[in-house]
Amino acid sequence: MPQITLDEETVSRLDSLRVEDEDYDEIITELINIYEAEEMTLFHGGDEI
Numbered sequence: 752m753p754q755i756t757l758d759e760e761t762v763s764r765l766d767s768l769r770v771e772d773e774d775y776d777e778i779i780t781e782l783i784n785i786y787e788a789e790e791m792t793l794f795h796g797g798d799e800i
Contacts, residue, residue, distance in 0.1 A: 757765070768778055 765775055765778055768782075
């Protein structure tokens with residue numbers, strides 16, 4: 752797995768999203784899932800006329 756470095760502002764923003772003992776991997780996975788779901792909604796939203 753690649754290793755990334757986050758600046759203080761990003762870590763602070765992630766900390767504000769944490770629920771209980773949630774780790775950063777879980778938060779990032781959840782954010783990616785939300786992004787992908789919204790992308791799919793936008794992609795398919797334009798298909799209907």
